[in-house]
Amino acid sequence: xxxxxxxxxxxxxxxxxxxxxxxxxxxxxxxxxxxxxxxxxxxxxxxxxxxxxxxxxxxxxxxxxxxxxxxxxxxxxxxxxxxxxxxxxxxxxxxxxxxxxxxxxxxxxxxxxxxxxxxxxxxxxxxxxxxxxxxxxxxxxxxxxxxxxxxxxxxxxxxxxxxxxxxxxxxxxxxxxxxxxxxxxxxxxxxxxxxxxxxxxxxxxxxxxxxxxxxxxxxxxxxxxxxxxxxxxxxxxxxxxxxxxxxxxxxxxxxxxxxxxxxxxxxxxxxxxxxxxxxxxxxxxxxxxxxxxxxxxxxxxxxxxxxxxxxxxxxxxxxxxxxxxxxxxxxxxxxxxxxxxxxxxxxxxxxxxxxxxxxxxxxxxxxxxxxxxxxxxxxxxxxxxxxxxxxx
Amino acid sequence: xxxxxxxxxxxxxxxxxxxxxxxxxxxxxxxxxxxxxxxxxxxxxxxxxxxxxxxxxxxxxxxxxxxxxxxxxxxxxxxxxxxxxxxxxxxxxxxxxxxxxxxxxxxxxxxxxxxxxxxxxxxxxxxxxxxxxxxxxxxxxxxxxxxxxxxxxxxxxxxxxxxxxxxxxxxxxxxxxxxxxxxxxxxxxxxxxxxxxxxxxxxxxxxxxxxxxxxxxxxxxxxxxxxxxxxxxxxxxxxxxxxxxxxxxxxxxxxxxxxxxxxxxxxxxxxxxxxxxxxxxxxxxxxxxxxxxxxxxxxxxxxxxxxxxxxxxxxxxxxxxxxxxxxxxxxxxxxxxxxxxxxxxxxxxxxxxxxxxxxxxxxxxxxxxxxxxxxxxxxxxxxxxxxxxxxxxxxxxxxxxxxxxxxxxxxxxxxxxxxxxxxxxxxxxxxxxxxxxxxxxxxxxxxxxxxxxxxxxxxxxxxxxxxxx
Numbered sequence: 001x002x003x004x005x006x007x008x009x010x011x012x013x014x015x016x017x018x019x020x021x022x023x024x025x026x027x028x029x030x031x032x033x034x035x036x037x038x039x040x041x042x043x044x045x046x047x048x049x050x051x052x053x054x055x056x057x058x059x060x061x062x063x064x065x066x067x068x069x070x071x072x073x074x075x076x077x078x079x080x081x082x083x084x085x086x087x088x089x090x091x092x093x094x095x096x097x098x099x100x101x102x103x104x105x106x107x108x109x110x111x112x113x114x115x116x117x118x119x120x121x122x123x124x125x126x127x128x129x130x131x132x133x134x135x136x137x138x139x140x141x142x143x144x145x146x147x148x149x150x151x152x153x154x155x156x157x158x159x160x161x162x163x164x165x166x167x168x169x170x171x172x173x174x175x176x177x178x179x180x181x182x183x184x185x186x187x188x189x190x191x192x193x194x195x196x197x198x199x200x201x202x203x204x205x206x207x208x209x210x211x212x213x214x215x216x217x218x219x220x221x222x223x224x225x226x227x228x229x230x231x232x233x234x235x236x237x238x239x240x241x242x243x244x245x246x247x248x249x250x251x252x253x254x255x256x257x258x259x260x261x262x263x264x265x266x267x268x269x270x271x272x273x274x275x276x277x278x279x280x281x282x283x284x285x286x287x288x289x290x291x292x293x294x295x296x297x298x299x300x301x302x303x304x305x306x307x308x309x310x311x312x313x314x315x316x317x318x319x320x321x322x323x324x325x326x327x328x329x330x331x332x333x334x335x336x337x338x339x340x341x342x343x344x345x346x347x348x349x350x351x352x353x354x355x356x357x358x359x360x361x362x363x364x365x366x367x368x369x370x371x372x373x374x375x376x377x378x379x380x381x382x383x384x385x386x387x388x389x390x391x392x
Numbered sequence: 393x394x395x396x397x398x399x400x401x402x403x404x405x406x407x408x409x410x411x412x413x414x415x416x417x418x419x420x421x422x423x424x425x426x427x428x429x430x431x432x433x434x435x436x437x438x439x440x441x442x443x444x445x446x447x448x449x450x451x452x453x454x455x456x457x458x459x460x461x462x463x464x465x466x467x468x469x470x471x472x473x474x475x476x477x478x479x480x481x482x483x484x485x486x487x488x489x490x491x492x493x494x495x496x497x498x499x500x501x502x503x504x505x506x507x508x509x510x511x512x513x514x515x516x517x518x519x520x521x522x523x524x525x526x527x528x529x530x531x532x533x534x535x536x537x538x539x540x541x542x543x544x545x546x547x548x549x550x551x552x553x554x555x556x557x558x559x560x561x562x563x564x565x566x567x568x569x570x571x572x573x574x575x576x577x578x579x580x581x582x583x584x585x586x587x588x589x590x591x592x593x594x595x596x597x598x599x600x601x602x603x604x605x606x607x608x609x610x611x612x613x614x615x616x617x618x619x620x621x622x623x624x625x626x627x628x629x630x631x632x633x634x635x636x637x638x639x640x641x642x643x644x645x646x647x648x649x650x651x652x653x654x655x656x657x658x659x660x661x662x663x664x665x666x667x668x669x670x671x672x673x674x675x676x677x678x679x680x681x682x683x684x685x686x687x688x689x690x691x692x693x694x695x696x697x698x699x700x701x702x703x704x705x706x707x708x709x710x711x712x713x714x715x716x717x718x719x720x721x722x723x724x725x726x727x728x729x730x731x732x733x734x735x736x737x738x739x740x741x742x743x744x745x746x747x748x749x750x751x752x753x754x755x756x757x758x759x760x761x762x763x764x765x766x767x768x769x770x771x772x773x774x775x776x777x778x779x780x781x782x783x784x785x786x787x788x789x790x791x792x793x794x795x796x797x798x799x800x801x802x803x804x805x806x807x808x809x810x811x812x813x814x815x816x817x818x819x820x821x822x823x824x825x826x827x828x829x830x831x832x833x834x835x836x837x838x839x840x841x842x843x844x845x846x847x848x849x850x851x852x853x854x855x856x857x858x859x860x861x
Binding site: 010 | 403407418422459464560561
C-alpha cells in the first residue's frame with residue numbers, strides 16, 4: 001500500500017502528481033487505486049490525470065470533507081492510495097440511484113464486485129447525502145457471502161452537505177455507491193469506535209418512518225436539539241448549518257453487545273420538526289443526545305486502531321485505511337491532527353502508511369448479540385473512526 | 393415514595409446539568425471555531441502575502457492569488473483579472489478550478505459585472521443564487537457556481553482588478569471577521585500589484601535612462617568630433633587668411649618701400665604704375681577684409697536678413713548697369729518671363745550674390761562672349777542661372793569651388809587673383825534665404841551657376857548650414 005497527495009490548483013496535474021507520488025512509493029503500477037478528493041476535484045480531468053500514471057488500474061473513490069495521508073489530515077487536496085496485491089485480484093464497481101432504490105444499487109454493486117471472484121474484503125463509498133446506507137448494505141450483502149467484511153465511508157462535500165460525488169474508473173458519479181473488492185494473500189483487521197457518551201435523559205422514538213424520526217416522546221423530534229442547545233430551530237441555521245450542529249451532538253441508540261451506543265446523525269429538519277437521519281432509528285427505541293470530549297474521542301481512535309492492528313497481526317501490518325467522520329474533525333477542532341497521530345502510534349509508529357478521508361458516515365462490521373448469540377454484523381455508523389489495518 | 397421523588401429530583405438535576413454542559417460546550421466550541429477560522433484566515437493571508445510580495449512578476453502574483461482562494465480559503469473556483477489604467481479592459485488574468493470555457497464566459501461578461509454598482513462601490517460583493525437578481529443568477533449558472541464573492545482591487549480609488557471566487561454548491565455567508573479579512577486580502581493584492589507595476593515602470597525608466605545616456609554619449613562624441621573639425625578648420629582658416637592678407641600686404645609694402653627709398657630716381661611712368669598697383673592691392677585687401685567679415689557673419693549666424701518683396705529682374709538690371717563698365721566687349725543678356733514672380737528676400741544680399749556671379753562670369757568669359765542671367769519659376773520658388781562661355785570648370789572642382797579660399801589653379805586665376813570667398817558667401821547668403829546654389833559645367837563649354845529661392849520660407853525655421861547646403 002502506498003499513498004500520494006497533491007493540492008495543485010490544476011485538477012489534472014493534481015491527479016497526476018498524487019498518483020506519481022503513490023506509484024513512486026509503491027515501486028510499481030498498482031492493482032487497485034482508491035481516490036479521495038476535495039469537492040473541487042470532482043472533475044473527469046482528475047481521474048484522467050491519475051489513470052495516466054496508473055495505466056488504467058481499477059479505480060474507486062469519492063469526494064470527501066478532508067483527506068488523510070501518512071503525515072496526517074490534509075485539506076483541499078486529492079489523496080491517491082495504491083495497492084499491490086500478491087496472488088489475488090481487485091475489482092471495482094458501482095450501483096446507481098441510491099436515493100430511489102438503495103437496496104437495488106447495493107445489489108448492483110455486489111454483482112459487479114463479485115464478478116471477479118469471492119472477495120476477502122469489500123470497501124464501499126456511498127453518496128453521503130442521498131440514500132439509505134443500511135439498505136445499500138442489505139442489497140450488497142445479498143450478493144456477497146455473509147462473512148465478507150464491509151468497511152468504508154460515505155462521500156463528503158467539504159462539509160457543505162449539498163452534493164457528493166463518487167468515482168468509478170474514469171467516471172464521476174453522484175447518487176451512487178462505489179466499491180472495491182480485494183482478494184489475495186494479505187491480512188486485514190478492522191476497528192471502529194467513536195468516544196461519544198449519552199448525556200441527559202433518554203427519549204423514546206414515538207413515531208418514525210425509514211430514516212425519518214418524526215416524534216420523540218410525542219413531540220416533534222427537533223425538540224431534543226431545541227431543548228438541550230437552547231436555540232429555536234428557526235435560529236439554528238443563523239449561526240451554523242444544522243447538520244454541523246447535529247454532527248457534534250448526534251443521537252445515540254443502544255445496541256446490545258456493542259461497547260458503545262450506535263450514533264445517528266440528523267442531516268435535515270422537516271417542516272413538521274421531524275429529523276431526517278443518516279440511517280434509520282427504529283420506532284420504540286430509546287435515543288440519547290450524545291456528547292464527546294476531545295479526550296474521549298482520542299481514546300476511541302486509539303482503541304479502534306489497536307483493535308485493527310491486533311486483528312490484522314501487528315507483525316504483518318504495513319498500513320491502514322482510516323475513515324473518519326467529519327463530525328470528529330469538527331469536534332476536535334485544531335486537534336484533529338492529533339487523532340491521526342494517535343492512530344499511527346497505536347498501529348506501530350511512523351513506518352505505517354495511512355490513507356483515507358473524512359466523510360459523512362462510516363461502515364464497519366461490529367460484534368453484536370442477536371437472540372442471545374454473538375454475531376458479526378456490517379453496520380453503518382456516524383461520528384466514528386474506522387481503521388482498516390492491512391498486512392502483507 | 394420519598395425515594396422515588398428523590399430519584400426523580402436527582403434525574404431532573406442531572407438533566408439540568410446536562411443542559412448546562414451542552415450549552416457551555418456549544419459556546420466554547422463556537423468560540424474555538426471562530427478563533428480557528430480567524431487563524432486559518434490569518435494563515436492564508438500570511439501565505440498569500442509571502443507569495444505575492446516575494447515576486448514582482450505579475451503572472452506569479454495573479455496565479456498565487458487565484459490559487460490561494462481555492463487552496464487556503466475553501467472556494468472551489470476562483471479567477472483574478474487585471475485591468476488597464478482606464479479600468480476598462482482586461483490585460484492579464486489567472487484562474488483556478490474553473491474550466492477554460494467557464495472562465496472565458498466570465499471574461500466575456502465582465503462588463504456587466506464591472507458595471508454593477510455594488511462592485512464599483514463596495515469593498516466586496518457577495519452573490520448567492522437563491523437571492524440573486526436574474527442577471528446574476530444566469531451569470532452564476534454559466535460559471536457553475538452557487539455563490540460567489542467579488543473583491544475589487546483598488547489603488548486609491550481606481551479599480552485596477554478583480555478577484556472572484558465561487559462555491560459550486562453552497563451559499564456564502566460571511567462573518568464579521570471574514571468581512572474584515574477579505575478587505576485586508578484585497579488590500580494585500582492591490583499592494584503587490586502596485587509594487588509590481590512600479591517595479592516594471594522603474595525597469596522601463598532604467599532602460600530609458602540607459603538609452604538616454606548612450607544617446608547623450610553618442611552626441612557628445614559627435615560634438616567632440618565636430619569641435620575637432622571646427623578647430624582644424626579654424627587653424628586652416630587662420631593660416632589661409634594670413635596667407636591671403638600677406639600677399640597684397642607684401643606687394644604694398646614692397647612698392648611703398650621702393651617709392652620711399654628711390655622716390656626721386658623713379659621715372660614718372662613707373663611711379664604711376666606702382667601707385668596703380670598699390671591702389672589695386674589696397675582695393676584687393678579691402679575687398680578681402682569685407683568678404684572675410686561677410687563670411688564670418690554668415691558662419692556665426694549674425695548675418696541679418698531684411699525680408700521684403702523683391703523683383704529679381706530689376707535687381708539683375710541694376711547689377712548689369714553697375715558692371716557694364718567691366719564687361720568690355722562681353723555681352724550681358726538677361727531672360728526673365730513676364731510673369732516672373734516676386735519673392736520675399738533681402739534685396740541687398742541678392743544683389744551681392746548676382747554681382748559676385750556675374751563678375752566671375754565676366755572674368756572667365758572670352759572676348760565677345762555672352763554672359764546670360766535667366767530666371768524661371770518652378771513649383772515652390774524661382775530658379776536663376778548665370779551662364780558664361782568661359783573654359784568651364786573641371787568636374788572634380790564643381791563642389792570644391794564653394795569652399796573658402798579654394799581656387800582652381802588656372803591662368804585666369806593667376807592673372808586675376810580673387811579672394812576665394814565670393815562663392816562661399818553666395819552659398820551662405822542663399823542658404824539664409826532657404827535657397828541652394830550649385831555649378832554645372834563641362835570643360836571648354838562654359839559654366840553655369842544655378843541658384844534657387846523658395847516662395848514660402850518660414851522665417852523661423854532653421855536654414856541649412858553652409859556645410860550641408
